[in-house]
Amino acid sequence: MNYEWMVALRYLRARRRQVFISVITLISILGVMVGVAALIVVIGVMSGAQEDIKEKILGANSHLTVLSYHDRIDDYQAVVDKLNRLPEVVAAAPYLESQVMLLFNSHVATAVIRGVEPDSALKATTIGAKMISGNLDYLKPGAFKGEAEQLPGIAIGRDLSMSIAAGYGDVVSVISPTGALGPMGLSPSARKFRVVAVFSFGFYEVDSGFVFVSLEEAQKFLHLGDQVDGIEVKLKDLFLADKVGRQIEKELGGFPFWARTWMEAHGPLFSALKVEQLAFSIILALIVLVAGLNIISTLVMMVMEKYRDIAILKSMGATDRQIMKIFIYQGLVIGIIGTALGAFLGCFLCWLQIRYQIVHLDPTVYQFTTMPMRLAWSNVLAISLFAILISFLSTLYPARQAAKMNPAESLRYE
Template identity: 40%
Template sequence: MTFELFVALRNLLSRRKHAFISFISFISVAGVALGVATLIVVFGIMNGLSDDLKKRILGVNAHVLVLSMSQTVNDYEDVVNRLNGVEGVTAAVPFIYSEVMVSGLAGVKGAVLRGVEPESLAEVLALEEAAAGGAAARTREAFDGLKGNGLPGVMIGWELAKTLQAEPGDRLYLMGQWSGGTGLDTGSFAPRVRIFELAGTFRTGLYDYDSSVAYIGLEQAARLLGYPPDRVTGIEVRVDDVYNADVIAQRVSRELGPPYYTRNWMELNTDLFATLKLEKAGMMLVLIVIILLAAFSIVTTLVLLVMEKGRDIAVLMALGARRNSIGRIFVYQGALIGVIGTVIGFAVGVSLALLLKRYQFVQLPEGVYTSDTIPVLLDWLDLTIVGLAPLVFCFLATLYPARKASALDPSERLRGR
């Protein structure tokens, strides 16, 4: 142990005559620990919410959508085969998209209709994973029921089912704009109503989806909307790396060429995730202020200590201690406060985050948020930043007091001035 570190520890731990300074030191350590612990817990919750939201969005949306400027994708089987040969694409399935009116016993409501192939939908979407509570099993059964027994099946969000007061097995009437079999001739659009049987409901926790989306079989959607057998609205694509979806989408565009174009899930949800990042940045700024206040209290502690220990500093200089050694004593003391506070805060924050993640003792109102419990995700990059930031702030807080201490005139202090 160096001479400077030994003296710094003595000043920090053995200061019976300076109770007020000791109290300020304790407040400094507590402030750093509180700021670090709070940052870890808040970052864990923000990351958990963002990750949970991404999973739910990707559960009901493909990673990449392939669309056509001519409104429909012609000869879609050939397009699907070409997509399966693109590097990074793991699955591709066709879909039909339209807006329809859904009528039940309790009234009528507009909905977004998605015609899908039930047997291949799981290759692209993860609706069962996105379903909340016990809805996963019901979702699987509903997919099996899309083919229907007698009447064709339809699956709708649980909020939409609640609005229509519909139960599995009830009849629902879907009205779409039939295009006379062309799928393109806008002059021949006419309303058409077909009867479906409610095969089941799904619940993602995302209100916009749960209250407005309905799934039916691809063939039934083509009949309802008048699409020819070889035409669909677009192709849903799943990729091997969701965070590389934009790059893979560019490969798809180059492979297919005009009139096809792509949209990836990040483009479709840019505003949402930008808002989450802004909230996280704002929360980080507020909590860093707590650590800065603790750093200012370190400045106060060390300045008071320099004033109280002026004669002792002069004695050390008279015995041969150099000025830079005196400065290092106070740098070490402030750094020790930062290290102790950071270690305590780190231990408390990580422990609270892990307990919250494991036991979920905080329950959220059902149906209000995307999850009924608080999701927690600890990211090592965030933990590293949270661990290093207080140490940097505390080190910077020691520079002024250390400089003042090393600049003292020992002769004046020994004479009692």
């Protein structure tokens, strides 16, 4: 160990008359620690939210959706066949959507009814893995053997099931404002369905606002004939969605067909999350900057306290560069200790949330039942390097002031 390090570490050990400086040093270390820990936790939460939302969105939706500028697609089976022949496509599933109202006993709720072909929907989305009870194959009439009335099946979300108190096997009434045209004009359609499945994507918007029925039953119920709203497409590589989407538009002859990728459908949400992450990071980085100011004040007071020692070292032949190193090393020790403690604390808090899910959230507000968390070591490393850099920059001014000190002036009155 060279003597610059030895002197720097010696100055960090407080003597009796330097207790105040020691307290300021401790506060500087705590400031760096809190700033680093807060940055790690907040970036972990924001990264976890992005990954969780992305996973749930891709679970409830496909990578691509083929739509028509003519509102609905008429000869959809021919389009599905063309899509399934493309090498990049895993599965294509037609769907139909409409707003409806659900009634069960005295409970009422609004939802989006989604007509799907069970076989193709299971291939194009992850709904099959999200079932709590029942099965999507039960959507066809007669799934319940021995029932007095052969009713079509309906799959409802867990949160919707709880809000109307309807569970597996119950019969719910579904009312749609889109009905048949009669003498008095359009009249609402009403139909009874039996709950044959309850699903949970962990995404409140879907679990509380969507129900699934067979495509054939939805077309009859909504009086739409052989039409669908769109066709969901699952790809082998979701990151090629934009490229494959343009290829699909070309394959289908362009207008009126167009392809919407999962990023286009939910781009504003992911953009908002990135902006929030950046804003929180900047705000919390200010904590580290304040800790850097504490390091400056600590070293300035240390220079004032050690002016006699500096003069003696200079009179013994110490160069300005060596004097600067002493105080730079001292500030770096403060920064490195604070960064190490902060990184440990931040990682520990992230691990606690990932392992035990201590912090719970209201899903009606935050879309999550527990606080999402994702610990990326690249983020921890970047935050640690940033904190150490701020600590280093904070040492330059006090170190330069110490190096410029005139030994003759310092020892004149000694």
